[in-house]
Amino acid sequence: MSQIKKIRLSESVIDAIKEMVVKDGFRSGEKFYSEKELTGKLQVSRSSIREALRILEVTGQVSVKQGKGIYIADTQGERFKEFSSWLKNNEQSIRDNFEVRLIIEPKAARSAAENADAGDIQQMEGVWAQFAAYARDHKIEEAIVCDHRFHCGLARATKNRTLYVLMKAMTTTLPNGWISSLYTPGRIDQTVHEHGDILRAVKKQDKAGAENAMTRHLANALHDITKHLDDLT
Amino acid sequence: MSQIKKIRLSESVIDAIKEMVVKDGFRSGEKFYSEKELTGKLQVSRSSIREALRILEVTGQVSVKQGKGIYIADTQGERFKEFSSWLKNNEQSIRDNFEVRLIIEPKAARSAAENADAGDIQQMEGVWAQFAAYARDHKIEEAIVCDHRFHCGLARATKNRTLYVLMKAMTTTLPNGWISSLYTPGRIDQTVHEHGDILRAVKKQDKAGAENAMTRHLANALHDITKHLDDLT
DNA sequence: GACATCTGCTTGTCTGACAAGTGTCGCGCC
DNA sequence: GGCGCGACACTTGTCAGACAAGCAGATGTC
Numbered sequence: 001m002s003q004i005k006k007i008r009l010s011e012s013v014i015d016a017i018k019e020m021v022v023k024d025g026f027r028s029g030e031k032f033y034s035e036k037e038l039t040g041k042l043q044v045s046r047s048s049i050r051e052a053l054r055i056l057e058v059t060g061q062v063s064v065k066q067g068k069g070i071y072i073a074d075t076q077g078e079r080f081k082e083f084s085s086w087l088k089n090n091e092q093s094i095r096d097n098f099e100v101r102l103i104i105e106p107k108a109a110r111s112a113a114e115n116a117d118a119g120d121i122q123q124m125e126g127v128w129a130q131f132a133a134y135a136r137d138h139k140i141e142e143a144i145v146c147d148h149r150f151h152c153g154l155a156r157a158t159k160n161r162t163l164y165v166l167m168k169a170m171t172t173t174l175p176n177g178w179i180s181s182l183y184t185p186g187r188i189d190q191t192v193h194e195h196g197d198i199l200r201a202v203k204k205q206d207k208a209g210a211e212n213a214m215t216r217h218l219a220n221a222l223h224d225i226t227k228h229l230d231d232l233t
Numbered sequence: 234m235s236q237i238k239k240i241r242l243s244e245s246v247i248d249a250i251k252e253m254v255v256k257d258g259f260r261s262g263e264k265f266y267s268e269k270e271l272t273g274k275l276q277v278s279r280s281s282i283r284e285a286l287r288i289l290e291v292t293g294q295v296s297v298k299q300g301k302g303i304y305i306a307d308t309q310g311e312r313f314k315e316f317s318s319w320l321k322n323n324e325q326s327i328r329d330n331f332e333v334r335l336i337i338e339p340k341a342a343r344s345a346a347e348n349a350d351a352g353d354i355q356q357m358e359g360v361w362a363q364f365a366a367y368a369r370d371h372k373i374e375e376a377i378v379c380d381h382r383f384h385c386g387l388a389r390a391t392k393n394r395t396l397y398v399l400m401k402a403m404t405t406t407l408p409n410g411w412i413s414s415l416y417t418p419g420r421i422d423q424t425v426h427e428h429g430d431i432l433r434a435v436k437k438q439d440k441a442g443a444e445n446a447m448t449r450h451l452a453n454a455l456h457d458i459t460k461h462l463d464d465l466t
Numbered sequence: 467g468a469c470a471t472c473t474g475c476t477t478g479t480c481t482g483a484c485a486a487g488t489g490t491c492g493c494g495c496c
Numbered sequence: 497g498g499c500g501c502g503a504c505a506c507t508t509g510t511c512a513g514a515c516a517a518g519c520a521g522a523t524g525t526c
Contacts (some may be wrong), residue, residue: 006299006487009510010287034476045511047280050478051287054243058288066239066477067518096395103340104333111332162329166399239518242479267507278480283509299508300487 009044013052016042018061021072032062032070098222101170102215105151108167109198109214111158113207120157121203127153128195135188143188150195157202187224194220242277246285249275251294254305261307261398265295268303331455334403335448338384341400342431342447344391346440353390354436360386361428368421376421380404383428390435420457427453 017038026032033041038049053070056062063071112120131146148171155167194217201209250271259265266274271282286303289295296304345353364379381404388400427450434442 047510051284054284054287055291058291069476096393099393100395100399103337107336160329160332162333166333280479302507
């Protein structure tokens with residue numbers, strides 16, 4: 001069985017353009033072919049080219065300027081740009097998401113401080129150490145995985161299975177919302193600290209301390225994202 | 234100095250569509266207006282609409298299917314799907330379930346007291362009245378449906394979509410233990426009262442009152458269920 | 467030399483047309 | 497009555513051509 005889903009022409013154009021950039025050796029910031037040239041080279045209409053360009057633009061791979069032309073995006077800021085545009089389009093859902101987390105997680109941390117056993121703490125300490133290592137080496141993707149695992153580990157330590165499964169649902173299926181926070185400058189290092197605070201409180205069975213540390217952690221993250229968002233506009 | 238950058242029409246269309254989704258009350262998975270209808274409503278050409286749609290599609294907010302139409306993406310629903318099915322298959326954890334609800338719902342009630350508009354309140358009052366009627370006639374099955382709808386209506390009034398979807402996942406897959414609680418003598422009548430308390434507080438925009446009323450409601454329900462379960466064994 | 471204008475290129479938007487996918491309704495057959 | 501099939505309406509996908517609007521360099525005038 002081959003290729004069930006029919007692909008849109010504009011999607012093929014995206015791939016074709018990406019390939020062109022590589023094959024024809026375009027570099028960051030360079031001027032690319034014009035829309036008209038592209039219709040000639042790819043033999044598709046300008047509409048399809050333009051739909052493809054909108055997608056390439058919003059994913060931060062090109063930048064299009066009226067009267068001037070199409071430019072290959074700056075690869076330095078490419079990842080950052082991509083994140084920014086995503087952020088702009090998902091502002092509300094991030095806020096919603098954080099609000100819910102601010103409700104659930106502090107209580108989860110409190111419960112974890114009460115119910116965590118030695119195994120839970122050992123596991124979380126391992127995750128935390130790895131997170132710190134990835135943060136030091138600026139391995140953001142890997143650090144994000146550790147972030148998920150830390151929060152899930154905490155939920156597991158509550159010994160409330162509903163809470164654990166819920167937390168897992170919130171972390172594994174909304175990668176972007178979590179990723180977003182860690183891409184903001186400085187956030188990742190602070191997260192190491194804040195996770196450390198939470199962990200220490202849980203270890204000491206300090207319920208109020210754990211709850212407060214988690215509240216601070218989430219509030220800080222939300223604050224950084226919001227500020228970052230304001231800077232963009 | 235205002236507005237340096239010139240805005241592309243398709244970008245305005247994105248905002249307009251997002252606003253429409255909210256204002257006209259479209260829900261996840263629902264069919265949206267067709268491209269043709271949008272040209273009429275927004276008074277811009279199909280090209281601009283389509284460019285906007287490509288962006289909304291790639292940022293995961295709508296999904297467009299040839300021959301069928303434009304659909305509001307159901308990312309949130311997908312998110313908690315696994316969680317829902319887990320809940321359904323693990324009804325032994327009623328206590329865990331309640332603990333989580335005791336964390337979430339009082340805060341949800343508080344938020345509802347802050348954000349509910351006239352429509353939300355009217356809808357909830359309707360549900361409440363019907364619940365009371367069913368309770369009077371001892372139509373328990375129907376009353377249970379109203380119970381779900383009341384809690385979902387409250388979550389919706391928070392205007393937080395994540396919370397709403399989460400609550401829906403939790404109420405629609407209620408374990409039988411919960412349902413059976415409404416069969417315990419007196420519980421259903423008391424629920425009518427307790428829901429009334431919550432509703433009144435929300436209406437008065439009394440945040441603390443709503444939070445407390447919800448906490449009482451859930452605590453009472455848990456108490457009765459626990460007693461009911463103990464009586465069974 | 468300084469400035470305004472012209473000109474040709476670019477992207478932005480609109481229009482009308484036809485292709486292609488999807489679901490529905492009703493007709494005719496069994 | 498039930499079933500199958502085709503006509504039809506409605507949807508998105510793609511195209512071609514036109515004009516508006518922004519930009520930059522060439523040209524002409526003073």
